[in-house]
Amino acid sequence: xxxxxxxxxxxxxxxxxxxxxxxxxxxxxxxxxxxxxxxxxxxxxxxxxxxxxxxxxxxxxxxxxxxxxxxxxxxxxxxxxxxxxxxxxxxxxxxxxxxxxxxxxxxxxxxxxxxxxxxxxxxxxxxxxxxxxxxxxxxxxxxxxxxxxxxxxxxxxxxxxxxxxxxxxxxxxxxxxxxxxxxxxxxxxxxxxxxxxxxxxxxxxxxxxxxxxxxxxxxxxxxxxxxxxxxxxxxx
Numbered sequence: 001x002x003x004x005x006x007x008x009x010x011x012x013x014x015x016x017x018x019x020x021x022x023x024x025x026x027x028x029x030x031x032x033x034x035x036x037x038x039x040x041x042x043x044x045x046x047x048x049x050x051x052x053x054x055x056x057x058x059x060x061x062x063x064x065x066x067x068x069x070x071x072x073x074x075x076x077x078x079x080x081x082x083x084x085x086x087x088x089x090x091x092x093x094x095x096x097x098x099x100x101x102x103x104x105x106x107x108x109x110x111x112x113x114x115x116x117x118x119x120x121x122x123x124x125x126x127x128x129x130x131x132x133x134x135x136x137x138x139x140x141x142x143x144x145x146x147x148x149x150x151x152x153x154x155x156x157x158x159x160x161x162x163x164x165x166x167x168x169x170x171x172x173x174x175x176x177x178x179x180x181x182x183x184x185x186x187x188x189x190x191x192x193x194x195x196x197x198x199x200x201x202x203x204x205x206x207x208x209x210x211x212x213x214x215x216x217x218x219x220x221x222x223x224x225x226x227x228x229x230x231x232x233x234x235x236x
Contacts (some may be wrong), residue, residue: 007032017062020139023035024104036187040055040194041098041172041174041196041201042172043171043172043200044057044060044170044171044172044173046156048152049157049173050150051142051146051148051150051159052159053145053146054142054168054173055142055171058173058174058201059199059202060142060200062090062200062225063092063140063200063224063225064221064225065089065090065224065225065226065228066088066089066090066093066094066139066222066224066225066226067087067088067089067217067221067222067223067226067228068086068087068090068139068221068222068223069085069086069195069219069220069221069222070085070086070088070217070218070219070220071083071084071085071086071217071218071220072084072085072086072100072215072216072217072218073216073218074213074214074215074216075213075214075216076212076213077212078137081213082102083102084100084101084102084107084221085100085101085102086098086099086100086101087099087101088218089228089232090133090135090136090139090230091228091233092140092143093143094112094113094115094136095111095112095233096111096112096132096133096134096135096136097109097110097111097112097232097233098110098111098112098135100122100124100128106121106122106125107122107123107124107128108121108122108123108128108130109121109122109127110124110128110236111233111235112132112133112136112234113233115133117129117132117133118235120235127211127213128211129209131208131210131215134180134187134189134208134210135208135217137180137189137216138178138185138206138208139206141166141175141178145159145161145166147161148160148161148164148166149161150169154170155169155170155171156168156169156170156176157169157170157173158173161181163181163182164178164179164180164181165178165179166178166179167225172194174191174194174201174202174203175189175191175203176189176190177189177190178190178191185210185211187208187209187210188208188209189206189207189208189209190206191203191205191206192205192208193205193218195219195222197222197223197224198222198224202219202222204218204219204222205217205218205219
């Protein structure tokens with residue numbers, strides 16, 4: 001008799017646990033289904049566009065400056081090398097102010113003016129100086145490309161001028177890759193992970209390859225057209 005009561009009690013307890021588990025699963029699925037989802041970038045199906053049309057359509061013509069907070073993962077010769085974070089202030093034409101940090105400690109404070117790197121503080125490696133220069137080209141990829149030829153092989157736009165080749169996705173008009181030839185060096189930039197700031201879509205991840213070093217830059221925060229005074233780029 002006691003064995004029968006224990007069996008009935010066990011079944012009741014088991015049934016209660018199953019009901020609780022089902023309720024928890026239903027609640028979890030409801031939360032997941034209600035969570036906000038990031039919409040994909042718009043798809044453009046117009047006939048082939050000129051570079052001027054692309055810049056206007058995507059809103060890039062309205063961007064003169066930006067501030068960004070980034071994480072940077074560095075690989076050397078195909079293996080993980082180091083990690084750092086950086087704040088970047090970029091202003092057209094050709095101005096950059098980069099501060100690189102590791103564990104919250106300032107590694108280097110760099111200003112780029114007229115294509116030249118000026119070290120305000122820190123021991124800055126040659127690669128970090130090169131990265132600071134190329135970050136501007138990676139972000140403002142359309143600058144100095146007015147004279148570039150533009151073709152559309154398949155579902156891509158390819159922009160070419162001496163020393164630069166840029167590929168855009170034909171459907172989203174976002175950059176996919178860039179190749180820069182400078183001083184007998186080749187610099188490769190790969191873009192991915194679309195994100196949106198204000199009404200402008202951009203690629204939030206860029207991988208810049210300089211010789212045997214690859215810098216994977218992830219933009220965590222981005223502000224477009226903040227007020228930036230000339231003193232931000234002072235080198236005195």
